[in-house]
Amino acid sequence: MISGFAIGHHTADGEGWLTGTTVVLTACGAVGGVDVRGGAPGTRETDLLDPRALVEQVDAVVLCGGSAYGLAAADGVMTALASDGRGLPVGREPGEVVPIVPAAVIFDLGRGGVFAHRPTADFGALAYRAAKATIGRSTSDPESGCVGAGTGAVAGGLKGGFGYAEATLSRGDDDVVGRVGVAVVVNAAGSPVDPESGTLWSDHRGRLDRPDSVGRVALSAERGRAGRPFNTTIGAVLTDLTLTKAQAGKVAAVAHDGLARSVRPAHGMTDGDTFFALASAHHAAPPEPMAAVGLLNRLLEVTADTVVDACFAALTAAETRGRLRAYRELAGLR
Amino acid sequence: MISGFAIGHHTADGEGWLTGTTVVLTACGAVGGVDVRGGAPGTRETDLLDPRALVEQVDAVVLCGGSAYGLAAADGVMTALASDGRGLPVGREPGEVVPIVPAAVIFDLGRGGVFAHRPTADFGALAYRAAKATIGRSTSDPESGCVGAGTGAVAGGLKGGFGYAEATLSRGDDDVVGRVGVAVVVNAAGSPVDPESGTLWSDHRGRLDRPDSVGRVALSAERGRAGRPFNTTIGAVLTDLTLTKAQAGKVAAVAHDGLARSVRPAHGMTDGDTFFALASAHHAAPPEPMAAVGLLNRLLEVTADTVVDACFAALTAAETRGRLRAYRELAGLR
Numbered sequence: 001m002i003s004g005f006a007i008g009h010h011t012a013d014g015e016g017w018l019t020g021t022t023v024v025l026t027a028c029g030a031v032g033g034v035d036v037r038g039g040a041p042g043t044r045e046t047d048l049l050d051p052r053a054l055v056e057q058v059d060a061v062v063l064c065g066g067s068a069y070g071l072a073a074a075d076g077v078m079t080a081l082a083s084d085g086r087g088l089p090v091g092r093e094p095g096e097v098v099p100i101v102p103a104a105v106i107f108d109l110g111r112g113g114v115f116a117h118r119p120t121a122d123f124g125a126l127a128y129r130a131a132k133a134t135i136g137r138s139t140s141d142p143e144s145g146c147v148g149a150g151t152g153a154v155a156g157g158l159k160g161g162f163g164y165a166e167a168t169l170s171r172g173d174d175d176v177v178g179r180v181g182v183a184v185v186v187n188a189a190g191s192p193v194d195p196e197s198g199t200l201w202s203d204h205r206g207r208l209d210r211p212d213s214v215g216r217v218a219l220s221a222e223r224g225r226a227g228r229p230f231n232t233t234i235g236a237v238l239t240d241l242t243l244t245k246a247q248a249g250k251v252a253a254v255a256h257d258g259l260a261r262s263v264r265p266a267h268g269m270t271d272g273d274t275f276f277a278l279a280s281a282h283h284a285a286p287p288e289p290m291a292a293v294g295l296l297n298r299l300l301e302v303t304a305d306t307v308v309d310a311c312f313a314a315l316t317a318a319e320t321r322g323r324l325r326a327y328r329e330l331a332g333l334r
Numbered sequence: 335m336i337s338g339f340a341i342g343h344h345t346a347d348g349e350g351w352l353t354g355t356t357v358v359l360t361a362c363g364a365v366g367g368v369d370v371r372g373g374a375p376g377t378r379e380t381d382l383l384d385p386r387a388l389v390e391q392v393d394a395v396v397l398c399g400g401s402a403y404g405l406a407a408a409d410g411v412m413t414a415l416a417s418d419g420r421g422l423p424v425g426r427e428p429g430e431v432v433p434i435v436p437a438a439v440i441f442d443l444g445r446g447g448v449f450a451h452r453p454t455a456d457f458g459a460l461a462y463r464a465a466k467a468t469i470g471r472s473t474s475d476p477e478s479g480c481v482g483a484g485t486g487a488v489a490g491g492l493k494g495g496f497g498y499a500e501a502t503l504s505r506g507d508d509d510v511v512g513r514v515g516v517a518v519v520v521n522a523a524g525s526p527v528d529p530e531s532g533t534l535w536s537d538h539r540g541r542l543d544r545p546d547s548v549g550r551v552a553l554s555a556e557r558g559r560a561g562r563p564f565n566t567t568i569g570a571v572l573t574d575l576t577l578t579k580a581q582a583g584k585v586a587a588v589a590h591d592g593l594a595r596s597v598r599p600a601h602g603m604t605d606g607d608t609f610f611a612l613a614s615a616h617h618a619a620p621p622e623p624m625a626a627v628g629l630l631n632r633l634l635e636v637t638a639d640t641v642v643d644a645c646f647a648a649l650t651a652a653e654t655r656g657r658l659r660a661y662r663e664l665a666g667l668r
Contacts, residue, residue: 044405045402046377047606048606053374054373071408075455098443101402109425109430121406269387272382
């Protein structure tokens with residue numbers, strides 16, 4: 001996990017439920033940016049991330065199922081943060097704070113069988129608690145697959161999910177100047193699979209074998225059954241570098257390039273595709289200032305590649321749920 | 335009230351409370367736009383109002399106290415609308431809808447005495463019920479003053495509040511081509527009072543007498559006591575004309591001109607000033623299409639003037655609450 005961040009899930013899987021909430025919690029605040037590129041976004045507190053706006057520190061970002069109803073999960077995260085005394089100080093007493101909690105949602109309504117089973121404020125509070133429990137206790141990556149906001153995700157007819165990947169920005173062999181992590185919920189109208197080869201678009205490192213003809217036929221048939229009306233891929237880029245709000249917004253924008261490579265088509269009118277970017281400034285100052293175009297360009301390049309890796313993690317960790325079949329199963333790779 | 339709209343308040347005034355929620359409910363949907371101009375906004379579902387986004391019909395707009403915590407009121411409005419079967423259809427069954435409910439908040443935390451007394455989802459549901467009760471039953475304007483989201487409002491050290499005003503777009507004497515209404519919550523860092531004359535900046539029609547020297551001294555003293563750290567003026571422009579989303583966004587943008595005239599300074603870093611615009615298309619098609627620049631320009635001009643009238647209504651209907659003294663009382667106009 002990137003220094004300064006923790007990720008926690010709350011998952012509701014079974015008995016008519018197939019949805020959840022993921023909280024990206026900062027250890028002590030992070031500079032934030034956002035870029036909304038899809039035609040059907042569901043968002044909260046994105047306006048304050050404009051570089052011209054006042055607030056500089058984000059406390060947490062919430063990724064939720066439940067379409068716009070799921071924005072309620074952010075209420076629970078706000079209440080939990082305030083109980084811990086965290087947020088923007090707005091009064092004379094220590095507890096008089098307003099936590100800064102931007103949020104975005106995916107469409108997964110009805111996928112568990114019951115339309116009204118969607119995240120509430122309690123989902124946010126529980127995911128917050130799960131994230132908080134890992135702060136300072138673990139450096140392991142968060143669980144990927146059918147967890148948190150990825151529980152009910154679908155991508156081009158295949159089971160989608162939550163994915164996480166990391167990368168290092170280095171100068172030469174050992175001189176690490178910063179780290180990048182990407183949390184993503186792949187829930188796209190477009191397909192994650194190259195119809196020619198049956199491989200995942202996001203497998204840019206060639207990690208998986210090419211499916212055989214049986215697998216390719218199964219994948220092609222599933223693709224034909226797609227056509228879910230609403231979708232949306234959402235995510236958050238985390239870095240321990242020091243960024244301005246405007247730079248964080250630029251990182252969030254270029255994160256969408258990774259999505260464009262992982263799912264085709266992306267950013268359509270029924271996708272609300274949204275990426276946040278958070279910078280904890282936990283890394284020691286890099287040898288050149290981030291304002292140097294070269295280092296920022298390198299961060300942008302690594303961000304897009306890491307979004308592809310995170311999409312790959314989501315799609316390969318996803319497991320079949322009912323009629324929503326996972327790539328590994330269809331491709332015969334398990 | 336403008337045809338196609340209803341306004342309802344829920345007010346919590348007393349016993350440690352001084353906050354509330356106002357719901358602008360559409361009778362059967364409206365095209366919506368938004369413009370955020372302040373440095374400290376608290377908003378929800380504003381990204382989907384981008385003209386490039388899919389959703390064309392807004393079900394309701396929520397104006398709330400409670401800073402970002404107050405965004406929870408929109409959860410209650412969403413649930414109530416869904417119970418009534420209203421929202422964007424997203425499934426096969428009639429009740430499978432996602433209500434479209436953008437929201438913005440003002441900062442009023444702690445003004446009633448208890449920091450944690452802020453709007454919840456129930457506030458939204460109750461304000462929704464109040465608005466719904468007036469649909470088709472009344473053409474009277476909504477109550478102004480210390481009600482709904484204006485309950486805890488403060489403007490430049492004076493008691494602020496909720497205000498409403500209307501105007502008619504006509505060609506010649508009788509040829510009404512459309513109507514405009516403005517709902518506003520005046521809660522500004524800047525002052526609503528001209529320090530030279532002691533009159534309200536928003537009294538552009540010269541409705542009130544100029545305060546005498548005693549009144550001017552009292553107003554000046556109150557101005558000096560200002561300095562609340564967070565503020566925000568929010569509102570909604572309603573029209574029965576037919577607008578595109580882009581035109582609604584332009585109307586919301588020019589609404590801020592009315593605020594700029596009513597409060598000085600406006601749009602600062604601790605104001606989250608935000609206006610929505612909603613068009614119900616209930617008026618018969620005007621004699622020239624709205625695409626004609628002349629008619630749209632006239633709508634923009636009337637919108638800005640009506641925002642000034644609505645600010646005037648808010649500030650003159652406001653009543654003293656504890657140490658938050660109203661303009662009428664200080665100016666000796668009661």
